[in-house]
Amino acid sequence: MAPTTTEETVPIGPPVGLSSIPARYIPEQSLRRQLRSIGYDEAREDNYRLKGVQLIDNVREALQLPYRTFVTAATYYHKFRIRFPSSEYNYEDVALASLFTACKVEDTIKKSKDILCAAHNLRHPNDNKTPDDKTFESSSRFTVGLERHILETIGFDFRGQYPQKLLIKMIRKMFPGDDEESKVIKKTFLRNAYDMSIDLYKTFAPIKHSTDALVLAILALTAHLMDKATDKAEAIQRRAPLASQGCVYEVMLDLMDLYTQFRKSTKVGSRFDINRLMDVKIEINKKVADGKLNRYHEWCDRCEKESPDVNPATPGTSPAANSVSAGSSSVKRKHTPNDSTLRFVFDAEAARKERDYVDTFFNDEYEEYEVEVEEPVPDNRPRQPANPGRSGYAHAHRGSHKDHGWSPYSRGGRGMPDRHKGRNNYY
Incomplete structure (x- = not known):
């Protein structure tokens, strides 16, 4: 028996759906286009950007985390904020959720309550709390939900760059x-x-x-x-x-x-x-x-x-007055236009090869050929009357029958005087 090849052993599964290649670097022009699409207000958003990165750095120092975690968290924070404005998500919540995600990626595991507690103690030095406090229960659930949203935003791309080592x-x-x-x-x-x-x-x-x-x-x-x-x-x-x-x-x-x-x-x-x-x-x-x-x-x-300003920058609401509260467990989602599975691929060449291979199973092939078909010739001879016995009667009365159509008034035939005659001198 001949040995089976790799292609024969691998089963053909369902269609691959929508493949997305996450962009590792974004040029300045594309970056500005994305910021315009979310209504980026430069003066306000720059302030939030600085405060968010500074909050990540302060919490990192309080928890004694390495700089690799800070670098990864700041990258996730920027990638999230260029897609969603601060009017939808509080910049502090996004900063803490980015740090929580980066702790898992860089293998410096910290619980969400530890990060929330450190941020609370930095914000309120006179009201120190422990991570076991019940006030962090709802905030912890919201941070976990936001973490999933951050992973979708970065395209599950965990490749990082660490300039400090070099x-x-x-x-x-x-x-x-x-x-x-x-x-x-x-x-x-x-x-x-x-x-x-x-x-x-x-x-x-x-x-x-x-x-x-x-x-x-x-x-x-x-x-x-x-x-x-x-x-x-x-x-x-x-x-x-x-x-x-x-x-x-x-x-x-x-x-x-x-x-x-x-x-x-x-x-x-x-x-x-x-x-x-x-x-x-x-x-x-x-x-x-x-x-x-x-x-x-x-x-x-x-x-x-040539690029139109689709959504010009307009002032939004303050993050403090934002509709997503710190204790909310629901996260706003941006749905993709199609309902197929979204897969994230990192190698563009591998994605093209996979797409071409899958197309061989799902492309419809058609073959054109000619077929001679004999069609019956229509009979154009005059048709005979349905009741030949009445043909003499119809011929005898042919001149006495007049069909005037569907006119609204009678035209005054024989024995039927015109009832409108003589109205010309009415006035």
């Missing part, structure tokens, strides 16, 4: 000396660069660019702000094969916008004078102009003009 290796390569002066410079440089990698997650840069672009931008910007090892940072940037120059400058300018506009809400921005920050920003903009680069990588002016 950043430390690059700094060690930039400062190889073991003398006392090199150690002091390396320590100061590492402290500023590491804190800058935390401030970076208060922007949308981590969901727009790869880890290499983030690390190179942090190194170059730290060197410019400290005015140390600038040539080394530029040399590393020129040798980097996986990050283009436009991406690096875009991340640097995103950070500079954060430091100049929200200086007190960051760790590194408050360490430098505002004039120094403005000078560095002008210098970076000059390099972008000299290199004939766009402010945003892969920006299309024609696409921006």
Whole structure:
């Protein structure tokens, strides 16, 4: 008996349904289009973005979680908020649910009540509670429900990027000396660069660019702000094969916008004078102009003009007055247009191969062929009368019968005077 192949042993199941490939990186133009579709109010939502990421960082420190968990939670927080406005979900609830999801992904398991209790104790220092308190029961159920919604939003894509690990290796390569002066410079440089990698997650840069672009931008910007090892940072940037120059400058300018506009809400921005920050920003903009680069990588002016503003930004309700309360166990859902199963695939080539293979079982094939059919010839001969015995009677009375149709009045035939005759002189 011949051995069975793999294709014969694998059973053919139901149709695969709708396959979705989650986008790991979102360009600035697509990001703005998504924000316009949810009615993004820049002034209000930027404030909520900073507060949400800061809340994640504070709870992380209170629970002594690693930075990997913070990085993952901040990424989930951004991806959720670019799809749903704050008028639907409270930004604090989303931040805590993102941290709860990230704890499971990064294997730093914490219960939802532990996270809610830590957030409550940070918010109310004089009213410390334990995770076993009954006040967290309803909030815990809501957090678990929101966690499922976050998983659907990120497309079950658990691939993460951790710039801190690569950043430390690059700094060690930039400062190889073991003398006392090199150690002091390396320590100061590492402290500023590491804190800058935390401030970076208060922007949308981590969901727009790869880890290499983030690390190179942090190194170059730290060197410019400290005015140390600038040539080394530029040399590393020129040798980097996986990050283009436009991406690096875009991340640097995103950070500079954060430091100049929200200086007190960051760790590194408050360490430098505002004039120094403005000078560095002008210098970076000059390099972008000299290199004939766009402010945003892969920006299309024609696409921006052609894309209509479907849902312009309108002010929404405050998260505090939002319809989803902290104790609610129901979560608003966005239904997909079709009812088929939604599957998330990470390899586009594998998804295409699977679709082509499944189509072979569900495509309808038709074959055209000609068939000769004999049709009966119609009989066009005059038909005989149904009652031939009455034909003489019909011929005799043919001239005396008149059919005037369905006129509303009689036309005054023989023996029937016209009753309207003589009315012409009525008036």
